[in-house]
Amino acid sequence: xxxxxxxxxxxxxxxxxxxxxxxxxxxxxxxxxxxxxxxxxxxxxxxxxxxxxxxxxxxxxxxxxxxxxxxxxxxxxxxxxxxxxxxxxxxxxxxxxxxxxxxxxxxxxxxxxxxxxxxxxxxxxxxxxxxxxxxxxxxxxxxxxxxxxxxxxxxxxxxxxxxxxxxxxxxxxxxxxxxxxxxxxxxxxxxxxxxxxxxxxxxxxxxxxxxxxxxxxxxxxxxxxxxxxxxxxxxxxxxxxxxxxxxxxxxxxxxxxxxxxxxxxxxxxxxxxxxxxxxxxxxxxxxxxxxxxxxx
Numbered sequence: 554x555x556x557x558x559x560x561x562x563x564x565x566x567x568x569x570x571x572x573x574x575x576x577x578x579x580x581x582x583x584x585x586x587x588x589x590x591x592x593x594x595x596x597x598x599x600x601x602x603x604x605x606x607x608x609x610x611x612x613x614x615x616x617x618x619x620x621x622x623x624x625x626x627x628x629x630x631x632x633x634x635x636x637x638x639x640x641x642x643x644x645x646x647x648x649x650x651x652x653x654x655x656x657x658x659x660x661x662x663x664x665x666x667x668x669x670x671x672x673x674x675x676x677x678x679x680x681x682x683x684x685x686x687x688x689x690x691x692x693x694x695x696x697x698x699x700x701x702x703x704x705x706x707x708x709x710x711x712x713x714x715x716x717x718x719x720x721x722x723x724x725x726x727x728x729x730x731x732x733x734x735x736x737x738x739x740x741x742x743x744x745x746x747x748x749x750x751x752x753x754x755x756x757x758x759x760x761x762x763x764x765x766x767x768x769x770x771x772x773x774x775x776x777x778x779x780x781x782x783x784x785x786x787x788x789x790x791x792x793x794x795x796x797x798x799x800x801x802x803x804x805x806x807x808x809x810x811x812x813x814x815x816x817x818x819x820x821x822x823x824x825x826x827x828x829x830x831x832x833x834x835x836x837x838x839x840x841x842x843x844x845x846x847x848x849x
Contacts, residue, residue: 563835566793567786567828573807574824580808584611585741585801586721586733593618596677596685597625605812606642613640614720614731615676617688622674631682639673645815700795701743705750707840712753714746721745723752725763744788744802747838751787754834755780762830779827781813786824786831791838 574580584593584607592601593610596619602610610620620640623633650664677685705711713729721732730749736742755762762783789806792798814823 562793563790563828563832566789567824569803570786570789570807570810571822571824573804574811574814577807580804580811582608582808582812583805584608585738585745585805586736594620595625595674596621597629602642605815608809608812609642610640610674610676612720612722613676614722615678617677617685619677619685619688620674621677621680622672626675626680626683629683631680633675634679634681637675637679639675642672642674644670644672695739698739698743698795698797701739701797704791704795704839705746708750708838709840710758712750712756721749723749725752725756728753728756728758738801740792740797740799740802741805743797744792744806747788747791748784750838751784751831751834752780754787754837760833760837762834778813779823779830782810782823782827783830783834785809785813786827787834787838790831790835794835794839 582604593607594601601607602620610618620642621629621631623639626633677683705714712723713727715729715731717734723730730746730753732742732746732749736745754760757764762780785806789798789803792802810824
């Protein structure tokens with residue numbers, strides 16, 4: 554009976570997310586933690602990043618919201634510090650091409666094709682020679698949710714968790730999870746934390762999902778995008794199973810998922826595909842013994 558109830562929760566959450574995505578054209582993702590006084594933005598143009606780019610820069614681990622490309626830094630009289638690694642952002646656009654009309658011989662029509670281009674940007678803290686404005690990091694304080702902490706404490710082979718970072722991310726190289734200590738609400742904290750813990754279940758010492766899906770985890774690839782869907786779906790499953798999800802976490806999860814669906818041809822049914830892997834990951838995190846066998 555418990556298994557049927559668990560599966561029902563997962564199915565209900567999956568359908569709810571699909572419905573919400575299909576009914577809302579505009580779903581801006583909101584960063585659920587406070588790190589800076591302004592939005593993530595390109596320092597030269599002062600244009601805020603949107604969609605996936607706001608997510609990528611926001612979860613990068615830097616307290617400053619200011620970014621520049623290598624070329625822009627040089628143009629402003631600065632340079633990127635030696636050994637610093639860039640953060641990818643996406644430029645989305647369309648191009649018009651003439652294509653033959655299959656129904657009319659020797660006739661051509663103009664169609665629009667979407668494409669994206671990756672750019673590498675560096676945070677202001679990675680750049681020297683430019684006097685950037687000082688950014689203050691706020692603090693938030695609230696009591697932890699006992700049942701969420703209990704799940705984390707009982708997660709099999711739980712990775713090391715650092716809760717004082719400037720962003721939320723999982724490092725597969727070091728097998729560590731990092732999140733900030735400045736979330737607006739405890740529910741949003743656990744939403745992000747379980748998202749990163751779902752990522753960690755792909756490690757070879759757990760569900761070995763990364764190897765099973767192949768090595769193509771290049772940013773923007775379908776494998777990469779599906780993994781992001783899996784992580785957010787898994788987080789939503791855990792929060793709803795613990796009855797600590799709320800409208801804010803549900804809406805932000807839907808916005809996050811929709812932003813990655815763009816790389817998967819905007820097909821909401823990809824959520825269903827990701828839900829299967831997300832379910833196994835959620836079961837693992839919540840220590841459901843029957844589902845914790847690697848390779849099942």
